[in-house]
Amino acid sequence: MIWTIARREISEALFTGRALLLFVIALALLGTGLYVMDRDYDARRANYDVIRPDPTQPIAVAPPSPLSVFARGLDDAMGRSFEVSVIGIDIGGSQASANPLFGLFPTPDWLYLFRVVFALVAFLFGFDLICGDKERGTLKLMVSSGASRGAIAVGKWLGGWLAFLTPIALATALWLVLARPVFGIALRGDDWARILAFLALAAVYLSVCYAIAVAISALFHRSGTALVAALFTWVVVVFVIPSFGVLAARQIAHVRPLALVTAERSRIFGSEMMRAYEERRAGRTGPVFQEHWAEMHRRGEQVSDRVAGELGALARTSASLVRLSPAGAFDGLATRMLGTSVVDEARLKRDVRRYTGAILPLVFESRNAGAEVEYPAFTESRATLGRVLADGRADLAAIVVIGALATLVLFVALNRYDIR
Amino acid sequence: MNKQAAVSWRLVAWKECRELLVSGRFLVVAVIVFGLVATTVTVLTRSYARDLADYGSAVADRQESLRQHGHLNRLGAWYLPDRPNPMTAVVRGLHQNANLESLDNDPLAVAYPLPDLAVVVGVLFSLLALLFAHDAMSGEREDGTLRLLVAHDISRVSIVVGKAVGRALALLVPLAAGMLTGALVIAGSPNLEWSASEWGAATVLAAAAAIYVTAFVCLGVMISAWTRTARTSLVVSLAAWAVFILIVPALSPYIAGELRPTDSLTQLQRRVRVMGDTERDELGNRLSREYLAPIRERHPEIEGFLALDEQARRTALTTDPRLAAVLDTLRAASDSAWRTANRIQSEAIDALWADFEIEREAQIRATRRLSSVSPYPAWVFAALDLTGTGLRAEQRRELQAEAFAQTTFMPWRRALTDSLIAIDPTVDWWNTHIDLSSVPTFSYRPESLAGRVVAAAPQIGLLLLFAFAFLAVGVAGFNGYDVR
Numbered sequence: 001m002i003w004t005i006a007r008r009e010i011s012e013a014l015f016t017g018r019a020l021l022l023f024v025i026a027l028a029l030l031g032t033g034l035y036v037m038d039r040d041y042d043a044r045r046a047n048y049d050v051i052r053p054d055p056t057q058p059i060a061v062a063p064p065s066p067l068s069v070f071a072r073g074l075d076d077a078m079g080r081s082f083e084v085s086v087i088g089i090d091i092g093g094s095q096a097s098a099n100p101l102f103g104l105f106p107t108p109d110w111l112y113l114f115r116v117v118f119a120l121v122a123f124l125f126g127f128d129l130i131c132g133d134k135e136r137g138t139l140k141l142m143v144s145s146g147a148s149r150g151a152i153a154v155g156k157w158l159g160g161w162l163a164f165l166t167p168i169a170l171a172t173a174l175w176l177v178l179a180r181p182v183f184g185i186a187l188r189g190d191d192w193a194r195i196l197a198f199l200a201l202a203a204v205y206l207s208v209c210y211a212i213a214v215a216i217s218a219l220f221h222r223s224g225t226a227l228v229a230a231l232f233t234w235v236v237v238v239f240v241i242p243s244f245g246v247l248a249a250r251q252i253a254h255v256r257p258l259a260l261v262t263a264e265r266s267r268i269f270g271s272e273m274m275r276a277y278e279e280r281r282a283g284r285t286g287p288v289f290q291e292h293w294a295e296m297h298r299r300g301e302q303v304s305d306r307v308a309g310e311l312g313a314l315a316r317t318s319a320s321l322v323r324l325s326p327a328g329a330f331d332g333l334a335t336r337m338l339g340t341s342v343v344d345e346a347r348l349k350r351d352v353r354r355y356t357g358a359i360l361p362l363v364f365e366s367r368n369a370g371a372e373v374e375y376p377a378f379t380e381s382r383a384t385l386g387r388v389l390a391d392g393r394a395d396l397a398a399i400v401v402i403g404a405l406a407t408l409v410l411f412v413a414l415n416r417y418d419i420r
Numbered sequence: 421m422n423k424q425a426a427v428s429w430r431l432v433a434w435k436e437c438r439e440l441l442v443s444g445r446f447l448v449v450a451v452i453v454f455g456l457v458a459t460t461v462t463v464l465t466r467s468y469a470r471d472l473a474d475y476g477s478a479v480a481d482r483q484e485s486l487r488q489h490g491h492l493n494r495l496g497a498w499y500l501p502d503r504p505n506p507m508t509a510v511v512r513g514l515h516q517n518a519n520l521e522s523l524d525n526d527p528l529a530v531a532y533p534l535p536d537l538a539v540v541v542g543v544l545f546s547l548l549a550l551l552f553a554h555d556a557m558s559g560e561r562e563d564g565t566l567r568l569l570v571a572h573d574i575s576r577v578s579i580v581v582g583k584a585v586g587r588a589l590a591l592l593v594p595l596a597a598g599m600l601t602g603a604l605v606i607a608g609s610p611n612l613e614w615s616a617s618e619w620g621a622a623t624v625l626a627a628a629a630a631i632y633v634t635a636f637v638c639l640g641v642m643i644s645a646w647t648r649t650a651r652t653s654l655v656v657s658l659a660a661w662a663v664f665i666l667i668v669p670a671l672s673p674y675i676a677g678e679l680r681p682t683d684s685l686t687q688l689q690r691r692v693r694v695m696g697d698t699e700r701d702e703l704g705n706r707l708s709r710e711y712l713a714p715i716r717e718r719h720p721e722i723e724g725f726l727a728l729d730e731q732a733r734r735t736a737l738t739t740d741p742r743l744a745a746v747l748d749t750l751r752a753a754s755d756s757a758w759r760t761a762n763r764i765q766s767e768a769i770d771a772l773w774a775d776f777e778i779e780r781e782a783q784i785r786a787t788r789r790l791s792s793v794s795p796y797p798a799w800v801f802a803a804l805d806l807t808g809t810g811l812r813a814e815q816r817r818e819l820q821a822e823a824f825a826q827t828t829f830m831p832w833r834r835a836l837t838d839s840l841i842a843i844d845p846t847v848d849w850w851n852t853h854i855d856l857s858s859v860p861t862f863s864y865r866p867e868s869l870a871g872r873v874v875a876a877a878p879q880i881g882l883l884l885l886f887a888f889a890f891l892a893v894g895v896a897g898f899n900g901y902d903v904r
Contacts, residue, residue, distance in 0.1 A: 258474075262522060265524075267489060342528060
């Protein structure tokens with residue numbers, strides 16, 4: 001019985017052309033996203049080649065990640081050039097585009113498409129699954145033909161889910177196959193594992209969105225009302241909770257304003273340089289400036305430790321609150337899988353500071369001697385996929401729990417549903 | 421349209437509006453629209469208040485630092501951010517607190533940027549408008565009521581216009597309520613004082629938002645007039661929304677980049693840095709040697725003086741006044757050499773930037789033209805121009821900052837340096853602590869309301885054009901519509 005109901009759902013989607021239309025939409029969106037993000041990646045890669053340091057430059061810069069084609073995340077921030085000098089770390093060129101209009105509109109990467117657009121599709125496919133059948137009178141027929149309400153729930157859920165997810169999965173698979181021949185996107189073995197993990201997570205996330213929509217369809221009797229309720233839920237899940245989660249986290253975890261941190265760094269710089277000049281004028285000999293540069297670095301590190309601690313606490317609090325929405329949890333875990341998350345940005349900054357500490361004596365030596373010195377190359381660390389999955393357990397659990405709750409609501413609501 | 425028809429479309433509009441206003445769908449949409457507008461303005465107002473407080477702290481901190489640790493050589497280190505724009509309480513525009521030029525930037529500001537009215541209205545309300553209007557014809561056809569409506573003596577044009585106007589009015593009610601609540605929040609905020617100019621800009625912005633939402637209602641009605649079932653209308657509406665909101669704005673900059681390519685900004689920055697640093701120093705040192713050589717030849721006694729330390733130089737100057745004159749000549753020659761080096765390199769750098777700016781302007785213009793096939797970019801550009809948070813304001817700011825540097829800051833620094841040298845020419849004032857708290861501070865003067873409205877007018881006109889075009893296509897579709 002379950003399979004009969006599911007088959008009816010699938011054939012209806014195929015018959016009305018909804019599935020085909022969704023396939024076309026998914027194909028267009030995913031293809032456009034891949035094209036746009038690949039061009040963006042190429043431009044950033046070209047810019048990286050310009051700012052990539054030679055061995056005589058004390059500069060830490062990470063190449064753009066090919067995975068940023070799928071989730072841009074913080075790749076712009078991570079592609080900055082961190083230039084080490086005797087007085088600290090300066091931010092040099094970046095890999096971003098010169099056209100400021102790029103930043104005005106949503107980045108159409110696959111993460112955005114799955115998180116926002118296909119989640120909306122999930123809501124629009126599921127919102128009238130029960131109440132629509134009730135309006136058409138078919139729900140009454142199904143119940144009178146002997147199908148249990150549980151079988152109806154499972155059958156309709158399964159059929160609608162396959163009809164919704166199959167076109168998106170096909171379009172995704174097609175573009176994954178074409179990514180290399182059409183766009184020249186070359187991925188390593190580990191990258192493929194991460195992409196597949198990301199897509200598996202996206203499938204779970206979309207299933208949860210669909211489950212919420214189906215639960216909504218069992219809570220209302222008119223599809224018009226269910227549509228706006230589904231839309232309202234989509235707005236809350238995708239936009240409101242993630243945005244306001246971060247805002248609430250800012251009220252809980254205090255982070256000193258950047259202007260004050262910058263002012264503090266300027267004060268350290270000004271006071272140490274002033275002392276150095278005064279001591280030199282007073283007749284002190286020896287490595288006066290080097291001592292004050294070292295002191296500047298030590299005090300600067302204290303500031304960096306404090307800032308990193310505050311930002312880390314804010315990021316953790318935000319992640320906990322944003323996780324209340326499946327979209328927030330999906331975004332957090334997906335960007336970690338693809339290496340462009342807040343956590344990865346913080347790790348890169350730690351790597352830059354560690355690199356700075358390691359090469360600082362060479363920077364002093366070069367400055368004192370007025371000669372070029374060869375520096376070791378900067379290397380960034382990266383969390384393994386296993387580590388990411390282990391750290392992202394809470395996000396995954398949040399998505400699954402919300403999905404289970406939605407399914408529970410569906411069963412309870414359908415059991416009490418007035419099918420007349 | 422004759423008088424009878426004019427009355428008819430009003431009747432249809434009134435019926436649509438009244439029916440929607442008492443429906444459950446309106447209630448939910450009203451909650452979303454009202455809630456989002458009011459919450460967004462409240463959040464952004466608080467954010468502005470925090471930015472303003474941070475700015476105040478930064479000003480005080482900077483003044484204290486300049487007093488205690490001021491050095492002419494390192495004046496640039498005490499950078500002062502701009503005073504926050506009060507209009508960021510509604511639209512943040514290009515100002516998204518990314519702060520990528522600092523090591524201490526907050527990545528969450530990039531990962532989760534605050535939603536503003538440009539995004540909320542542009543992305544979400546366009547979708548709401550489509551969902552509000554997608555079943556205007558197809559839904560009534562399925563219910564069987566469309567046949568009844570056509571059976572009355574009402575022209576099909578009146579039905580399409582009436583349905584579009586009625587649905588738009590119903591959607592504008594919660595939008596207006598949300599905007600009014602937002603206005604009350606702003607008026608009641610103790611930290612945010614809007615002038616008449618800002619209120620004027622906000623009023624035009626609200627009008628532009630209403631036109632934008634109406635354009636999407638017209639699009640929904642248009643789709644409905646070309647499709648047979650509400651479900652198909654819904655999917656086509658979603659596809660249209662994705663094209664207008666995601667595909668066109670995302671593709672436009674890339675296509676513009678192909679049509680009007682620019683040099684790599686990163687490459688240019690790197691080149692300019694070398695020209696303004698290493699190459700300038702090389703040129704300055706070479707010119708100095710050339711300019712100073714004849715003076716040193718004429719006054720060989722100065723070599724011994726230059727080898728002395730600061731204290732010994734001071735003593736030598738008091739005992740031999742001729743040395744002071746030679747020193748002045750040397751200093752003047754050195755200044756002249758470095759001024760020449762700076763001028764030559766600055767002119768070369770300016771020429772590079774000017775060429776780049778011409779290319780960049782052309783690319784931005786092309787982006788705007790290409791993206792104008794969708795109402796969304798038109799709305800965003802109008803919102804940014806009206807609130808002074810876009811590219812136009814950024815360019816204006818750069819011009820003002822440059823003028824400030826040339827006419828106020830540089831003369832102030834030159835006068836201060838001259839006065840200090842007059843006090844004691846032997847001191848290295850460049851690297852000596854001085855109270856610099858009196859440094860003139862740049863303050864941006866925003867564009868007048870009239871200028872901003874004129875700048876936004878073409879975009880608002882484009883939105884009106886979209887609304888009429890969608891309506892016209894809807895009328896064309898409904899004229900051949902089988903209402904059975």
